Amino acid sequence: MEQAVRLAVEIPSHRRAAEAFSELTGVAISKSTLKRLCDEAGGRLVAQEAAQAQAMDAVPKQDEVVWRQAPKPASEVMSVSADGVMLHVRNEGWKEVKVASISAVEQTSEGVTLTQHSYRAGLWEAAVYGRHLWAEAYCRGLERAQQVVCVNDGAAWIWALMFICFARRVEVLDWWHAVQRLWTIANTCLTPDAAKAWVTAQQLRLAHTHLRHVMRQVRLLYPRGSPLPDSVRQACAYLFNNRHRMRYRFFRQAGFPIGSGSVESACKVVVQQRMKQAGMRWSRPGAQAMLALRCSLLSHPSHHAWLPFH
Numbered sequence: 001m002e003q004a005v006r007l008a009v010e011i012p013s014h015r016r017a018a019e020a021f022s023e024l025t026g027v028a029i030s031k032s033t034l035k036r037l038c039d040e041a042g043g044r045l046v047a048q049e050a051a052q053a054q055a056m057d058a059v060p061k062q063d064e065v066v067w068r069q070a071p072k073p074a075s076e077v078m079s080v081s082a083d084g085v086m087l088h089v090r091n092e093g094w095k096e097v098k099v100a101s102i103s104a105v106e107q108t109s110e111g112v113t114l115t116q117h118s119y120r121a122g123l124w125e126a127a128v129y130g131r132h133l134w135a136e137a138y139c140r141g142l143e144r145a146q147q148v149v150c151v152n153d154g155a156a157w158i159w160a161l162m163f164i165c166f167a168r169r170v171e172v173l174d175w176w177h178a179v180q181r182l183w184t185i186a187n188t189c190l191t192p193d194a195a196k197a198w199v200t201a202q203q204l205r206l207a208h209t210h211l212r213h214v215m216r217q218v219r220l221l222y223p224r225g226s227p228l229p230d231s232v233r234q235a236c237a238y239l240f241n242n243r244h245r246m247r248y249r250f251f252r253q254a255g256f257p258i259g260s261g262s263v264e265s266a267c268k269v270v271v272q273q274r275m276k277q278a279g280m281r282w283s284r285p286g287a288q289a290m291l292a293l294r295c296s297l298l299s300h301p302s303h304h305a306w307l308p309f310h
Contacts, residue, residue: 007021012275018033053131057131057134071140074115077147080149082161084097090283095123098121148170154241170256172251174260185221185235189221198221209249218232
């Protein structure tokens with residue numbers, strides 16, 4: 001029944017997946033049976049991932065100490081990103097699914113490319129998610145990578161987890177989140193055409209790591225003594241507080257990624273395409289089981305060899 005479960009993981013409806021399996025194989029299977037199979041298969045993965053994550057920071061007894069041999073990374077530079085997406089959980093309302101994406105960084109003639117993605121996602125609190133992030137990073141060999149590049153938005157909880165999990169890291173603020181703040185500043189006081197021209201000029205300064213010049217241009221828009229709108233104040237604070245993560249010229253020269261598109265894509269591909277269809281409501285165990293199955297199915301085939309489908 002592995003192929004039936006795979007169809008149910010890929011097709012955003014247990015009923016349609018059951019019908020497709022029956023048409024393809026001539027073997028009848030009901031919607032409820034297929035859902036039960038998915039819950040069982042996903043439940044096993046959830047238990048395995050939980051045990052793996054718990055083992056990462058468990059304190060062994062003195063006679064049980066075993067040195068781990070970390071796997072070899074897929075590339076010398078590895079990228080890790082985290083994000084969240086909302087999911088409707090039955091009897092609980094909208095809850096955040098925390099998603100991690102880990103990728104190999106490759107330099108090509110066209111620039112930096114992220115390949116060999118692997119994912120881990122769940123309805124976890126930040127502390128539990130941190131253990132799963134660390135476990136996934138260990139499986140991908142980040143302990144042996146020459147550089148670990150953490151590309152994320154400005155969420156404080158994300159950067160706190162990156163600090164805890166990765167002692168040696170390069171922190172990068174996602175480029176488009178920085179640019180969005182420039183648009184917030186420009187749209188508050190300029191016409192659409194003037195705002196476009198202003199943001200284009202500031203993007204060039206930002207790309208060359210001239211954040212001080214950018215802030216000077218903001219001051220020209222809002223001279224001292226003039227009221228500063230809350231949206232502009234928040235945008236300026238966001239840029240200032242993340243200034244050490246915005247050395248974009250250095251990042252590009254070093255061949256590091258500056259966008260968190262891999263995890264934003266994971267939120268859509270892993271979670272939303274299957275689990276946020278019209279009217280869908282998930283039980284917490286059912287949602288976690290499907291998330292584990294989706295991560296297993298969509299991760300690069302060379303990873304998660306212990307999971308089904310690979």
